[in-house]
Amino acid sequence: MKDISEIRADFPLLSRKVYNKPLIYFDNGATTQKPMCVLDAVREVYTNYNGNIHRGVHAMSDMTSEAYENAREKVRSFINAGKREEIVFTSGTTGSINAVAFSFGERYIKQGDEVILSTLEHHANIVPWQMMCQRKGAVLKVIPVNDNGEILFDEYLKLISPRTRIVAISQASNALGTLLPVVEIIKAAHAKDIPVLVDGAQGIQHGIVDVKSMDCDFYAFSGHKIYGPTGIGVLYAKEKWLSEMPPYQGGGDMVDKVTFEITTYNELPFKFEAGTVNYAGAIGLGRALDYVSDLGRAEISVREKLLLDYATRRLSAVKGLRIFGNSQNKISTISFLLKDIHQYDTGMILDKMGIAVRTGTHCAQPVMDRFGIDGTVRVSMCFYNTLEEIDTLGTGIEKVINMFS
Amino acid sequence: MTINEVQDIIIDEFSLFDDWMDKYNLLIDMGKELPVIDPKFKIKDYLIEGCQSKVWLRPEFDGKIIRFSADSDAIITRGIVALLIKVLSGRTPDEIIGTELYFIDRIGLRQNLSPTRSNGLLSMIRQIKLYAMAYKARGQSGHDV
Numbered sequence: 001m002k003d004i005s006e007i008r009a010d011f012p013l014l015s016r017k018v019y020n021k022p023l024i025y026f027d028n029g030a031t032t033q034k035p036m037c038v039l040d041a042v043r044e045v046y047t048n049y050n051g052n053i054h055r056g057v058h059a060m061s062d063m064t065s066e067a068y069e070n071a072r073e074k075v076r077s078f079i080n081a082g083k084r085e086e087i088v089f090t091s092g093t094t095g096s097i098n099a100v101a102f103s104f105g106e107r108y109i110k111q112g113d114e115v116i117l118s119t120l121e122h123h124a125n126i127v128p129w130q131m132m133c134q135r136k137g138a139v140l141k142v143i144p145v146n147d148n149g150e151i152l153f154d155e156y157l158k159l160i161s162p163r164t165r166i167v168a169i170s171q172a173s174n175a176l177g178t179l180l181p182v183v184e185i186i187k188a189a190h191a192k193d194i195p196v197l198v199d200g201a202q203g204i205q206h207g208i209v210d211v212k213s214m215d216c217d218f219y220a221f222s223g224h225k226i227y228g229p230t231g232i233g234v235l236y237a238k239e240k241w242l243s244e245m246p247p248y249q250g251g252g253d254m255v256d257k258v259t260f261e262i263t264t265y266n267e268l269p270f271k272f273e274a275g276t277v278n279y280a281g282a283i284g285l286g287r288a289l290d291y292v293s294d295l296g297r298a299e300i301s302v303r304e305k306l307l308l309d310y311a312t313r314r315l316s317a318v319k320g321l322r323i324f325g326n327s328q329n330k331i332s333t334i335s336f337l338l339k340d341i342h343q344y345d346t347g348m349i350l351d352k353m354g355i356a357v358r359t360g361t362h363c364a365q366p367v368m369d370r371f372g373i374d375g376t377v378r379v380s381m382c383f384y385n386t387l388e389e390i391d392t393l394g395t396g397i398e399k400v401i402n403m404f405s
Numbered sequence: 406m407t408i409n410e411v412q413d414i415i416i417d418e419f420s421l422f423d424d425w426m427d428k429y430n431l432l433i434d435m436g437k438e439l440p441v442i443d444p445k446f447k448i449k450d451y452l453i454e455g456c457q458s459k460v461w462l463r464p465e466f467d468g469k470i471i472r473f474s475a476d477s478d479a480i481i482t483r484g485i486v487a488l489l490i491k492v493l494s495g496r497t498p499d500e501i502i503g504t505e506l507y508f509i510d511r512i513g514l515r516q517n518l519s520p521t522r523s524n525g526l527l528s529m530i531r532q533i534k535l536y537a538m539a540y541k542a543r544g545q546s547g548h549d550v
Contacts, residue, residue, distance in 0.1 A: 342478055
């Protein structure tokens with residue numbers, strides 16, 4: 001792996017200052033910074049060969065379509081999907097999950113059917129299902145978690161019933177960092193012929209994701225959380241589901257033949273890509289995946305585990321600091337509170353020190369309710385963070401405690 | 406003292422400090438001085454919900470002036486709440502409606518009033534003005550607006 005100063009030099013934003021202090025960016029769970037190569041790739045689309053995809057007979061459209069389809073191939077290979085037809089570009093994880101909740105719901109969900117989620121879900125993997133359940137008269141079933149923030153697997157098994165139609169779970173909790181046992185969850189569901197959607201928003205960027213060996217039916221992730229542009233995301237789905245499910249949106253490019261009487265749909269994956277997709281974003285995402293592959297995903301995991309362990313030790317040494325989410329299996333995210341200091345106060349003061357953290361409920365209010373709190377401070381790290389930054393955070397946190405006590 | 410005179414005093418007070426840390430310490434102290442809202446009024450009726458922090462605000466109108474009591478669960482928000490109470494409580498509805506709040510910007514706390522912060526402060530100011538307009542329209546006492 002490149003050394004840390006070389007890696008950081010790839011990300012122009014990391015060298016900026018904020019309030020005259022070096023920026024320490026610990027909000028990677030919300031969005032990641034972009035390497036220069038991604039910015040160049042997006043810029044190149046618009047300066048070099050921009051044309052709408054799959055439409056023109058002209059060279060610009062051809063070049064853009066080719067780059068866009070190359071990006072699809074990069075995504076396919078990155079998550080080891082079997083076919084390019086199984087890769088749908090969306091606006092992000094939220095877009096992907098909404099598409100499945102709608103299309104799957106329309107096709108397969110009836111009154112009294114059940115959908116299993118976990119307590120750890122982000123609102124993006126709750127609300128679309130809730131909306132679908134309200135429409136169809138179906139019911140949400142929720143897997144509880146223990147005090148470490150780990151799902152109770154036995155309770156999950158008990159929730160599986162003859163009425164369960166789908167299980168939708170995150171690969172990792174955005175609020176606590178817990179990695180869920182997705183392979184075991186999928187195995188148990190498949191034993192009863194129940195498909196599983198994995199929300200990979202917090203999983204894709206932290207290690208090797210192989211949808212074939214995971215055997216999930218759906219996998220959703222966002223480009224901007226894996227060093228790519230915003231407004232682009234991916235839905236992987238097994239071909240069987242994409243063939244059977246009705247499209248979620250109608251529009252251009254997703255059709256085969258349109259008359260006012262009836263419309264037939266285009267082949268996969270275009271059936272699920274209505275309108276002009278954010279193709280520049282997709283091309284940028286393809287470049288971001290190359291960047292991550294070049295760095296080495298196994299190496300990224302090792303480095304992020306080192307950061308997690310170091311930060312956990314450093315923060316645990318602070319008197320009065322409580323960590324929420326103490327699983328042995330975590331992504332490099334730490335959620336915490338200081339004594340009785342409000343998370344907003346902590347976040348505000350850290351911000352003034354140049355340290356960007358997230359505060360609040362992290363769009364995961366049921367997790368907060370489970371722990372009887374109304375928010376946390378979240379430090380979400382990635383490979384470009386350093387041990388020195390963690391030291392500065394530790395000192396900063398101690399200053400916060402002094403200020404408020 | 407007029408509302409703007411009070412605003413100017415606050416600006417002077419904060420201008421003594423160059424360092425942001427000192428400003429925030431002053432704010433924290435002011436938050437501590439805020440007379441606490443009676444816990445029995447810390448109820449949904451008086452709650453202004455923000456994603457980041459919550460604010461409770463209760464008006465009392467005696468037919469002439471409106472007195473506000475308020476609180477927040479975050480101390481920095483509480484400090485700003487204290488400043489707003491200092492400026493806007495004990496004023497007539499007309500005074501409140503006609504006030505332009507410039508002090509927050511001038512003491513360098515503008516970011517706290519950004520709508521994206523969702524800390525309850527912006528909604529609090531809006532709510533104070535709404536109470537003032539409602540009392541003005543009704544021109545009678547009571548706090549059951």
